[in-house]
Amino acid sequence: MGEQISIFTVNNFSEDPLLKKIEQLQVGEHVMIQSYMVERTIKFYEIQNDEVHECFHTKQECCNYIDENL
DSSP, X not given: OOXXXXXXXXXXXXXXXXXXXXXXXXTTOEEEETTEEEEEOSSOEEEEOSSOEEEESSHHHHHHHHHHHO
16 A cells, blocks of 8 residues: 655645644644644644644654644
8 A cells, every 4th residue: 555645745845835834833832733733842743632642753744644634
């Protein structure tokens, strides 16, 4: 089974709107992306909603998780 990738990755867009939202987060800030709250902490990018609480070291890992689960 192949890996799912974003259309922005395929077309080499550097303006992925999801990634842009995540990049703009400062430590302690959060943003809602559909049902997910994405928060920037000192060490991680945290994603949570009623069903999940995941932590990622990079904004790209965080973005990939959301892309795969929306």
